[in-house]
Amino acid sequence: MSEAPDDAAPLVLSVERLRKTYGDTAAVEDVSFAVRRHELVGLLGPNGAGKTTTINMVLGVLEPSAGSIAIDGIDLARDRARALARTNFAAVYAPLPGNLTVLQNLRFFGRIYAVDALESRIERLLERFRIAQFRHTKCGLLSSGEQTRVSLAKALLNDPTLLLLDEPTASLDPATAQDLREAIRAIARETNGGILWTSHNMYEVEEVCDRVLFLSHGRILLEGDPRELPAQHGAASLEELFIRVAREPLDFNTGVR
Numbered sequence: 001m002s003e004a005p006d007d008a009a010p011l012v013l014s015v016e017r018l019r020k021t022y023g024d025t026a027a028v029e030d031v032s033f034a035v036r037r038h039e040l041v042g043l044l045g046p047n048g049a050g051k052t053t054t055i056n057m058v059l060g061v062l063e064p065s066a067g068s069i070a071i072d073g074i075d076l077a078r079d080r081a082r083a084l085a086r087t088n089f090a091a092v093y094a095p096l097p098g099n100l101t102v103l104q105n106l107r108f109f110g111r112i113y114a115v116d117a118l119e120s121r122i123e124r125l126l127e128r129f130r131i132a133q134f135r136h137t138k139c140g141l142l143s144s145g146e147q148t149r150v151s152l153a154k155a156l157l158n159d160p161t162l163l164l165l166d167e168p169t170a171s172l173d174p175a176t177a178q179d180l181r182e183a184i185r186a187i188a189r190e191t192n193g194g195i196l197w198t199s200h201n202m203y204e205v206e207e208v209c210d211r212v213l214f215l216s217h218g219r220i221l222l223e224g225d226p227r228e229l230p231a232q233h234g235a236a237s238l239e240e241l242f243i244r245v246a247r248e249p250l251d252f253n254t255g256v257r
């Protein structure tokens with residue numbers, strides 16, 4: 001756990017009244033939140049809660065039905081290219097091309113992002129994620145944990161102000177996951193960015209996140225410090241709170257549907 005981020009730190013992500021509907025189904029409904037510089041925010045919720053839909057709207061992959069998104073103060077709808085140049089992401093469902101080596105992949109993406117001094121940037125990231133020995137190995141041949149580390153290196157190539165991580169430790173053994181959590185915490189501390197992170201591992205969320213948002217049925221039901229929220233709501237642990245929120249798809253504070 002790190003020092004609490006400064007409440008006055010600039011917003012690296014600001015989401016206002018975001019909504020995404022598919023026909024009569026609202027995947028995301030009236031969601032507002034922010035991520036500050038140096039902050040690690042967990043986006044939690046049961047399967048189908050709307051986490052990936054939210055992340056995909058922030059990444060510009062999905063167009064919101066309503067609402068606005070600003071990255072580092074830049075409105076995504078109005079100035080898309082400039083806003084997206086400040087983001088990056090890593091997700092297990094978006095692996096890097098398997099027929100390219102680690103180096104070829106990092107060079108390819110580095111050129112797309114127009115990274116300055118690309119070769120030295122790549123070398124630093126290969127060291128940081130302990131993947132230098134795989135530089136000439138095709139990504140498709142790496143273990144899932146090794147691929148995750150390459151995806152994280154790729155996600156940091158452009159030194160993003162906003163880093164989105166969708167279950168970054170899902171395929172990792174406990175020791176590798178622990179190393180990775182430490183690396184990600186260090187990134188939040190040392191860079192000028194903030195991180196939005198999804199995970200189903202409540203132990204990890206308590207250890208890593210400065211703040212969490214509980215999403216259920218497309219709405220934010222709870223928000224706060226993952227170490228304080230359980231006691232505030234009479235739950236013994238974050239996991240117990242998560243299960244209650246997931247099973248009670250109603251206004252958690254008032255009990256009103």
Ligand SMILES: Nc1ncnc2c1ncn2[C@@H]1O[C@H](COP(=O)(O)OP(=O)(O)OP(=O)(O)O)[C@@H](O)[C@H]1O
Binds near residue numbers: 026045047049053
């Ligand atoms: N293209 C689509 N068309 C119709 N419904 C969709 C579409 N994409 C997502 N949904 C629905 O929107 C809801 C939110 O889905 P989403 O993938 O954002 O959930 P999630 O919180 O990421 O879940 P998980 O933890 O299972 O990955 C789900 O009910 C899903 O079925």
